[in-house]
Amino acid sequence: MKTKIYFASDQHLGAPTHEASFPREQLFVSWLDTIKHDAEAIFLLGDLFDFWFEYQTVVPKGFVRVLGKLAEIRDSGIPIYFFVGNHDLWMNDYFEKELNIPVYRDNKEFTFYNKTFLIGHGDGKGPGDLGYKRMKKVFVHPFSKWLYRWLHPDIGVKLAQYLSVKNKLISGEADVKYLGEDKEWLVHYCKRKLQTKHYDYFVFGHRHLPMSLAVGTNATYINLGDWVSYFTYGVFDGEKFDLETFKK
Template identity: 55%
Template sequence: MNIKLHQKKIFFASDFHLGAPDDASSKIREDKIIKWLDSIQNEAAAIFLVGDIFDFWFEYDKVIPKGFIRFLGKIAQLRERDIPIFFFNGNHDLWMDDYFTKELGIPVFDHPIEVLVENKKFLIGHGDGLGPGDRQYKVLKKIFTNPVCQWFFKWLHPDLGIRLAQKWSKSSRITSLQNNENDFKGEDEWIWAYCKQVEKNQHFDFYIFGHRHLPLDLPVGNSSRYLNLGEWVNQFTYGVFDGEEFEIKKFEN
């Protein structure tokens, strides 16, 4: 994929976790996300939404989760302005299928992708399941992404299936906080380790990921950077690339 800026910028955000921890706080966050999208729409050459946009999402054949209508309406409006938007599955919204692609013209990726922007090479993905460690989650991800398991799950009534999944999502987040998973781990940062391993075989100028809920800017080799986009439950951080420099910023409005 090759993107030309034409004197504009590319914006990146992840981990909105819309729906968490409850409807009231999620709607406040949704309004803030829409204000951010409003603020960037005139200078956006493209927008990358890099996973865990929803705290839970499962597409049945004829049903999608209730809610998020303001957000969905806003990204539909941006697409009508011909602003490219790219979605990535995260570990909380693994089960996106073709709804966004068919209804909104937004491609959805379930793996890191290579993007060329003004001769700068990017590797972009959510980040879950990459690098060493986290074996328990990697096993769970294989189960959750197994087509047979998904086929069985979709035959649960949506009221039951979505309620069960939301309960699991909330317990997963609580466990993460109890284990201090959002603390900086130094050399044990597994996505950073993954980036350094990739760089040994193929050069990228920028490695852009989410998932860790930490805004990070770390060196990879001699001339590359790993940037984590942080999250929007507490930090409201995002990335912006102007053709030369990549910055992690905080939306203050």
């Protein structure tokens, strides 16, 4: 009986190179193979790729194993939900048309087993990080995407991969260490959301740091960590939410 909801984020496939990330892709595909037997639904919370840009007729080369596994799982009837991250925010409709996987560009509410979830990648939420927030507005503007499409893919992809690794303003990534609850901006965001509506779980990625923190009465903020250093994922069994580490 399929009763578990799975969550994963920040695989960053392709970083720092396709060759270096290939073992991570293999490991992630193994995880997908493991969970497909009892998964009621699978949530991917962004930055599956370190860079992704869809031209009208071209998508980035590679990642065939993970894309094939997602297609297999989705074709079997298991729902998969994808939230764009700051590294793959230029995703268009490839996942929806080719894989039948809905793509979300902002937080979305879900209810499972009478528990309410607010789910998203987590970038640009809460106070601070103003430089990245301004940069993101430029990136997601239709005119910016239209201009970028004029770059030949061999140039556009290599340029974006370089900037993704080198420029932290573009990536929007903070230091990967616990800053203390008063400085964790997603904690502030969750507490502010609770002022208007109750959620049992806030589930985000982006921080690359697995954590589970109480943010209110019967309300928990969960960050999924990543598949670069931690290989962590979330699983909700209908009663409790656990952060676990995948070891093949």
